[in-house]
Amino acid sequence: MRKFPLLLATGILITATALPAPAAPTHSSTWPAPRVPQSMGVNIHFAYPPPGEMRMLAAAGFHWIRKGFEWNTTELRKGRYDFRSYDYLLAALRRYHIRPLWILCFGNPLYDHGLAPSTPQARWAFCRWVAAAVRHFRGRGVMWEMWNEPNGSFNVHAYIKLALAVGKTIRRVAPRELYVGPALADSAIGARKFLRQCFQAGLLKYWDAVTIHPYRLSGPETVVPVYRHVRALIARYAPPGRNIPVLAGEWGYSSSPAWTRYNAVRQGRMLAREFLVNFWQGIPLTIWYDWHNDGPDPKNAEDRFGTVHFVYHAGRNPVYDPKPAYLATRTLATQLVGCRFVKRLKIGGADNYVLLFHGPKGNRLAAWTTSRQAHVVVLPLASGHYRLTNEIGTKTRTLIARDNKLHLSLSHDPEYIRKR
Numbered sequence: 001m002r003k004f005p006l007l008l009a010t011g012i013l014i015t016a017t018a019l020p021a022p023a024a025p026t027h028s029s030t031w032p033a034p035r036v037p038q039s040m041g042v043n044i045h046f047a048y049p050p051p052g053e054m055r056m057l058a059a060a061g062f063h064w065i066r067k068g069f070e071w072n073t074t075e076l077r078k079g080r081y082d083f084r085s086y087d088y089l090l091a092a093l094r095r096y097h098i099r100p101l102w103i104l105c106f107g108n109p110l111y112d113h114g115l116a117p118s119t120p121q122a123r124w125a126f127c128r129w130v131a132a133a134v135r136h137f138r139g140r141g142v143m144w145e146m147w148n149e150p151n152g153s154f155n156v157h158a159y160i161k162l163a164l165a166v167g168k169t170i171r172r173v174a175p176r177e178l179y180v181g182p183a184l185a186d187s188a189i190g191a192r193k194f195l196r197q198c199f200q201a202g203l204l205k206y207w208d209a210v211t212i213h214p215y216r217l218s219g220p221e222t223v224v225p226v227y228r229h230v231r232a233l234i235a236r237y238a239p240p241g242r243n244i245p246v247l248a249g250e251w252g253y254s255s256s257p258a259w260t261r262y263n264a265v266r267q268g269r270m271l272a273r274e275f276l277v278n279f280w281q282g283i284p285l286t287i288w289y290d291w292h293n294d295g296p297d298p299k300n301a302e303d304r305f306g307t308v309h310f311v312y313h314a315g316r317n318p319v320y321d322p323k324p325a326y327l328a329t330r331t332l333a334t335q336l337v338g339c340r341f342v343k344r345l346k347i348g349g350a351d352n353y354v355l356l357f358h359g360p361k362g363n364r365l366a367a368w369t370t371s372r373q374a375h376v377v378v379l380p381l382a383s384g385h386y387r388l389t390n391e392i393g394t395k396t397r398t399l400i401a402r403d404n405k406l407h408l409s410l411s412h413d414p415e416y417i418r419k420r
Contacts, residue, residue: 031209031245031284035340036357037061037333039283040275041101042307043250043290047085049092050312052319057291058096059318060307060326061333065093066250066287068148069102071129078110078125081132090140101143101249101287103183104130104166116150118158126162127169138174145211145249146181151194160201167206180209183249192229199237204244209284210234211249217260219370220274221353227281245284248274252289255323256304268324271307272332272391272414273353276366279341280355288329292320324392331393335416336364348377352410365417369410379406385420 032038041064042057057065067089075081086102093100104126107114111122134144146166150159163181170179182198184191195210204210210230214223230246238244251274253259255267271288278286293310295303303310307329308320339359347354351371357364369375381401389396391414398420399406408417 031243033340034279034282034284036279036336036338036359038063039279039285040064040329040333041066041285041287043067043252043287045290045294047089049089050314050319052317053312054092054096054098056308056318056320058098060329061337062098062288062329064099064101064285064287065291066101066103066145068105069133069144070106071104071126072106072108072114074133075108075110075125075129079128081129081136083133083136086137090137090142094141099141099143101145101180101285103145103148104133105148116147116153116158117162118155123162123165127165130166131169131173134170134174134177138177143178143180144170145183146179146207148183149185149213150182151191152185156194156197160198160203163198163203164201164206167203171206178208179206180211180247180249181207182211184210184212186213186215192233195230196233196237199233204234204238204242207244209245209247211247213250214248215251220270220277221370223277224281227283245282248278248283248286250287250289252305254301254304255325256299256301258299258301258304264323264325267304268328268392269413271325272328273368275329275332276353276355276414279357280344280353282341288325293323327392327394331389331391331416332366334393335389335418336366339364345379347379348375352377354379362419366414367408367410367417368412368414370412371410374409374411376407376409379408379417380404381406382419386417387420389416391415 040062042062043066045067069086074083090100107116111117111125112119117123117126146163147159159182167179170177181203182195184195212230214226216222227246234244253267253270254262255264256262275286288307290305292308293303293306296310297303306323307326308322313319336357336359339357342356342358345354345356352369354365354367357366381404383401383404386399386401386406387396388399399408
């Protein structure tokens with residue numbers, strides 16, 4: 001997560017009560033196989049969506065949002081909590097069947113001088129706040145995440161103490177609620193050490209999934225060794241019988257030229273490939289960063305991660321100008337709607353990606369290459385006519401398979417293929 005603007009909390013106050021001793025974890029979770037578009041989400045930075053915003057977000061195919069659930073804006077007086085802004089946001093989400101991933105995050109100036117909580121008193125206060133929040137939203141489809149990129153703001157030992165205390169709190173007050181972490185920043189060696197220490201300390205007893213943020217300038221296909229490494233660590237340290245998947249809790253590409261060789265067109269291409277790679281890799285949830293541009297500066301990489309432009313157009317439909325990334329999301333969601341990944345076909349060299357999906361209307365293919373040059377491959381498809389759609393949905397074409405062979409030119413831009 002790159003930033004969250006401060007939200008002003010107003011409304012219902014909930015008086016805190018002391019926390020009894022935590023019980024042992026009794027939860028269990030079963031993750032469904034990734035499915036389009038139910039496994040697709042996006043980061044947002046607001047609690048009060050203006051008219052038309054949620055409708056446009058849902059129309060892209062996003063079924064999840066990720067947002068900070070901020071301690072400093074929901075406990076303005078010690079022991080008194082105000083969740084009204086999140087009640088409002090949850091109601092807006094539920095109208096479009098969107099679920100929230102809320103990050104338990106940020107220091108509070110009432111404790112530890114506003115720094116990440118590291119003293120026993122601040123940890124106790126944080127857990128008391130967590131208990132109130134989880135009770136308030138229990139059974140309403142929320143997934144809770146333990147902090148955001150703590151390897152950038154926490155000593156690992158302080159983080160582990162807090163995350164364990166939060167896990168015990170959540171399992172006591174609402175055992176069936178989803179609790180994930182650690183929203184690990186990048187995949188460098190230091191981050192992997194942080195992750196291993198979390199697992200060694202027993203956090204996998206409480207987490208239902210492990211969330212990482214695998215940002216990179218290279219193509220999404222290069223993430224595969226990272227998933228392999230994290231899964232190996234989980235297998236080593238997970239309690240017996242626990243199925244703990246990896247989630248891509250935050251990952252995107254900026255369209256700013258401050259990112260080497262990037263622009264809006266290339267961003268849209270990378271968005272489609274990021275989601276497709278994660279379906280191939282069996283990732284149950286992928287959260288793109290982020291929903292709309294955070295500012296107007298084209299040279300600021302932070303301002304250019306969005307799927308839509310920064311300016312909101314009141315009274316217009318759509319309320320934002322879509323970027324190619326938005327069109328790529330919507331195209332993937334519609335071309336593969338209801339589909340699950342089946343397998344990657346071996347077509348030509350290792351740089352070719354031909355992914356087979358199956359859904360209620362039959363088989364679909366998504367195909368692209370990471371080779372420097374576009375080139376023709378032969379797909380083993382039944383003779384007949386096939387409709388091809390480009391990754392942003394603006395062009396379609398028809399190809400004919402003869403003798404159970406379809407000749408297709410692969411490029412860096414994914415295409416979706418279905419039988420006519």
